[in-house]
Amino acid sequence: MVAIGETGLDFHYQHSPPAAQEASLEAHLQLAREQELPVVIHCRSAERRLAEILRAAGMPERGGVIHCFTGDLEAARAFIDLGCHLSYSGIVTFKNAGVLRETVSFVPGDRLLVETDAPYLAPEPYRGRLNEPAYVASTVKVVAALRGVSPEDLAELTVCNADRLFGLDATAASTAA
Ligand SMILES: [Zn+2]
Known part of the structure; x- marks a missing residue:
């Protein structure tokens, strides 16, 4: 296990009432703290409230990602x-x-990640199709262009960031041992 989540707030679908979502999020943040793991956070139409909760509760020591x-x-x-x-x-x-x-060039290099969210949200030019991990190259291309770097450099940066956030190098080492 490399992270707690995903957890978070979704005020768009409202599959459960906000109060229940918030209690669950707080419990997951506590668990991440206890287990010394990063947290994966989902947020839809709830950015302001999420930031309030994270500010009040404090981020887990290992940090986390707004996926x-x-x-x-x-x-x-x-x-x-x-x-x-x-x-x-x-x-x-x-x-x-x-x-x-507009937000892409604002993110510090060491906090940036890309993801597939497959099978949903296929990037252009595959929009509307079943998404698959290989298509993340299209997302990388767009993010790289917005930051004025090559797709290769952006790919290397985001892989490094994912390794560091989720401790993947350490996980691979301990599995091998
Ligand atoms: Zn999600």
């Missing part, structure tokens, strides 16, 4: 200040995602 980040610059700034990583999915390639694209 499939879809917020604006204000939300990006709040989560970065809290010590979170931000992870971009195929949404960042969508035509109507201008507000999200």
